[in-house]
Amino acid sequence: MSAVNDTKFNSAVFLLTGLPGQENIHLWISIPFCLVYVISIVGNSFILFIIKTDPSLHEPxxxxxxxxxxxxxxxxxxxxxxxxxxxxxxxxxISLDACFAQLFFIHSLSFIESSILLLMAFDRFVAICNPLRYASILTLPRIAKMGLVFVLRGFVLTVPLPFLLKRFQYCRANVLSHSYCLHQEVMKMACSDITVNSIYGLFITLLMVGLDSLLIFFSYVMILKTVLSVASHTECLRALNTCVSHFCAVVLFYTPEVGLSVLHRFGKGSPPLLQIFLGYVYLLVPPLMNPIVYSVKSKHLRARIIRVFVK
Structure with missing residues (x-):
């Protein structure tokens, strides 16, 4: 009988969760979500358009x-x-296959974003600590190779996740606590031993997010050491100012990422609304704020954007 129930559930679906108890105003709640998505997509697309069409911005x-x-x-x-x-x-x-596909893209893109933030930290490190060799170190072919390696790293390490989940029978409550699928939550719905999934998920999180954040921290330590050795107070502030936008992007990305991961693994008694709130911050805030932060803090990018609108 258990096997029959397991098979029956395996062809079923997961149920996603919005804001519990607020179902009667979901249509009104959708308005800010729509605005966030429109601003995120338009903002990031506009950044790409400006950089692509302006040769002076074809820098690392x-x-x-x-x-x-x-x-x-x-x-x-x-x-x-x-x-x-x-x-x-x-x-x-959401069907099981669609759920597995979504969590694959969410996790792989999250890992890739972590890697890109590391590359951007390396760019600032070289620009401030070794400015004379900046052009020779960060050449376009080298940038392309680094980008390709980190993108492949994110996708390759995430590929096993949906396949590890697909081998399970799902016989527990099929209600997820988010409006999307995450590996650390879906695996808990299985009625099988999830030790391998748990260990592998923790391993790739530490390898990607943990190692990247550690290297970013190390790069900022070296940058501060170099900047503080500069005699001129003005030069010191100017150098630090070039890192502000990247630092904001790092904080916006890693804070909810780490918080959500800790809550899912260790926060069994945490309020459900806290998990839901962190989940939305983790997915929606970085794509929304990154183009805004960089447009405000980058003088050259801001000038090109103003020129587009003035014309």
Whole structure:
């Protein structure tokens, strides 16, 4: 009988969750979500357009920024169907295969974004700590190779996740606590031993997010050491100012990422609304804020944007 029930559930669906208890105002809640997605997609697309059409911005810093914009676009597109489906059409069901596909793209793009933030930290490190060799170190072919390696790293390490989940029978409550699928949550729905999934998920998280954040921290330590050795206070502030936008992007990305991961693994008694809130911040805020932060803090990019609108 158990085997029959397992097989029956395996051909069923997961149920996604919006804001519990607020179902009667889901249509109104959809308005800010729609605005966030529109601003994110338009903002990141505009950043890509400006960088592509202006040859003066074909420099390592802006090439890395365009990679970040592409990743943010992918993250937004990966989550639009389920989040807006819940709030606009009250569509909570998602098939197992669609759920596995969504979590693959969410996790792989998240890992790739972490890698791009590391590349951007390396760019600032070389520009400040070794400015005379900046052009010779960060050549276009080398940037392309680094970008390709990190993109492949993100996809290759994430590929096993849906296949590890697909081998399970799902016989427990099929209601997820988010408006989208995450590996650490879906695996808990299985009625099989999930030790391999748990260990592998933790391994790739530490290898990608943990190692990247550690190297970013190390690069900032070296940058601060170099900047503080500069005699001129003005030069010191100017050098640090070039890192502000990247530092904001790092904080916006890693804070909810780490918080959500900790809550899913260790926060069994945490309030459900806290998980839901962190989940939305993790997915929606970086794609929304990154183009705004870089447009405000980057003088050259801001000047090109103003020129487009003035024309």
């Amino acid at each position: 810093m802006y090439i890395f920024l365009s990679m970040l914009a592409v990743t943010d676009l992918g993250m937004s597109i990966s989550t639009i169907p389920t989040i807006l489906g819940i709030y606009l059409f009250n569509s909570r069901e």
